[in-house]
Structures are given as C-alpha cells and as structure tokens.
Amino acid sequence: MVVDTLSPDEVDRLFQALADGTRRDILTRALTGEHSVTALAARYEMSFAAVQKHVAVLERASLIAKARHGREQLVRANPAAIERARALLQSYEALWRHRSATMDAILAADRP
C-alpha cells in the first residue's frame, strides 16, 4: 500500500485544507451545489478577500474546482478528492491494525 498515489505534499495540502472549520463549511456547501464566491462570502463574518483565500486553499488541495460562469466564479466540490481523503484516513487506520497485529505476533513468540 504505502499510502496510495498521493505525494507527501499532496497529502499535506489535503489535510491542511481540511484543518479549518470555515473551509470544511465551504466544502460542505459546495458538495450540495454550485455557489459563487460572492454568495459564499456573504455567509461568513469575514472579508470577501478572506473567503477567497479559503476557497483558494481548498482549490489547491483539489477539494473544490472553480468554473467561470459569465462574470461569476462558481465553486463546486470535487467528490473524488474527498474520497481520496477518506481513503487515506482509512489506510492509516488499516496500517495501525496491521502494525498492532504484527506486534502481537512478535510478543506472542516470546512465550514458551
């Protein structure tokens, strides 16, 4: 396995993008439909520039994609990237299950 096909800095970008409540909120909204950055910005008590920055972090992690629609930039989620994040977390858990079982086998070999 060795943590699938994502490079270490892709993994890093993914987790860093997910490490913020506002970004997870934006991502959740983007999962349910397309939103303009302007419409998203109106939902948060922060500047347009700050929301734009959050959107850019999500985009760099491929968690969302932006598409131009007339004069608006529409944001939507990329379910494949979210699935990769989920699979990655599962693979860490699977790795620890494997390690734990192997440790037990080593410890059991001590006993007569």
Next chain:
Amino acid sequence: MPVISARTDLDALSMTFVTEHDAPVDRVWQLWADPRQLERWWGPPEWPATFTRHDFVPGGWSTYVMTGPSGERAPGWWIATRVSAPHRFEFDDGFEGQDGEPDPAMPAISCTVELDDVGGGRTRMTFTSRFPTPGDQAMLNGMGIEEGTRAALGQIDELLA
C-alpha cells in the same frame, strides 16, 4: 488484539490510535527501542522496513528504508524529541528528498507514543501523529477572522469518519 480506537481530529490535524497488548510495558517498549524488533512491524504489508540507524536518545536520528513488492524504495527518517523509558517516546517522522537527505520542504509529522500499564501484565499503547500546522492558517488567524457559521461542519467530519 485489535485497535481499540482510531480517532481523527481535523482541527488539530491529528490521528490517535489506541491498542492493547498482552505484555508488560517494558516488553512493549522494546518493540520501539530495539531496531531489529522495530523493523519487523513498522512497514506496511508488503513493504518491510530496514532501520539503518536508530539512535534512541533525545535528539538522536533514525533512518529507515521500506522496500516494496517491485523493489521500490521508500526511505524515511525520525528524529527523537523525547525518550522517557519505558512510558513515552516522541519523534518527528519525515521524508527524504531525492538526494537522500531530509527534505526541509517536506514538513515532518510529530508522533507521540505512550505506554500505560493497565494491569494483569497488559499494556495500552496510544500513538498520536500530528500533521504540521499550516502557515496559511496562522496567517488567516492573524487577520483576526471570526469563524463563520459552522452549521454544516459535522457533515464533512462524518464523511471523513
């Protein structure tokens, strides 16, 4: 013994795994302290690890390479930040660049191992790994941004659970 719990904390960028083993704390500690034992379990399935160095003291380096089924090599390193035998071991787990030296552009993952005696000669091991804190997040926080609505937050956490 199966993993008792596996927990992800997205805000702290950390993952915690708890396991229990039918051996005393001193014995379980050896699984980390002795490189010949460590390399028997550290690598994922099909990717055995070989530790080429294991300076198990604070500030000490460990280097290892994992070898894949087709001969691929995945090298890595640790630097021990705290070694308190036999209960606590902390280290940074990092990647190597193309030149075989630690890659400074690739932030290391901070890991903590805690071993606790749970009675009856058994040991509970708690392993926590923390991803690096993103600089851009520190910057955003520095801008004095209030957290917006979190109504839908739980959905993503559930999705990833």
